[in-house]
Amino acid sequence: MRARYTEWLEKDKLLLIQGWKRDGLTDEQIARNMSINPRTLEKWKANYEPIRQAIKRGRTEVNFIVENKLLKKALDGNTTAIIFWLKNNWRDKYNDSTLGPEERKMIQAKMRKLEADTRVSEAKALLAEQVSSQNNAELERMLKLLEVEGTEDGD
Structure with missing residues (x-):
């Protein structure tokens, strides 16, 4: 049952x-x-x-x-x-890290930029798969656009 x-x-x-x-x-x-x-x-x-x-x-x-x-x-x-x-x-006060607060913030910012760069690279790969090889000029234009947008997001 x-x-x-x-x-x-x-x-x-x-x-x-x-x-x-x-x-x-x-x-x-x-x-x-x-x-x-x-x-x-x-x-x-x-x-x-x-x-x-x-x-x-x-x-x-x-x-x-x-x-x-x-x-x-x-x-x-x-x-x-x-x-x-x-x-x-009290993680900020008692941790094993020898990094200061500013250094930790910088590392976090670098991690965010790395994640953004990874998203751009993944988007480029996806775009390359979707655009036919006969249309290379259009592919190049779209890839350049992605690079510009990715740089703006990372700042």
């Missing part, structure tokens, strides 16, 4: 789903516990807010539980927990 989504919309079933997620089960394990295919669970999450919220609440609860345990260990003087907490909560 196939499980019907309506039975999983009942309060006690939603609490069960939430508890499974809080206990650390994956969505695939939850689907197995519900006797449904993982793809079915994905569809149900997309279509039925109570099921999606039960999973979300379970995940949020376990995140808070773990976060509180980590904080307690950090406050108790556990050096590893302190380092982990600081690196994840």
Whole structure:
């Protein structure tokens, strides 16, 4: 007999789903516990807010539980927990990078330019595939136009 989504919309079933997620089960394990295919669970999450919220609440609860345990260990003087907490909560101040803020901004700008250049190159390749080899002049004109537009986007 196939499980019907309506039975999983009942309060006690939603609490069960939430508890499974809080206990650390994956969505695939939850689907197995519900006797449904993982793809079915994905569809149900997309279509039925109570099921999606039960999973979300379970995940949020376990995140808070773990976060509180980590904080307690950090406050108790556990050096590893302190380092982990600081690196994840004050990334700008506590990181392993030797780069200054300006250097990081410059690297990010270079990455954005590289991504833009990559998009232009991909567009050129696509355009070259679409334009026939008999029309080389038109291809050259379009490629030049792409180069100009790509330079303007990168600035």
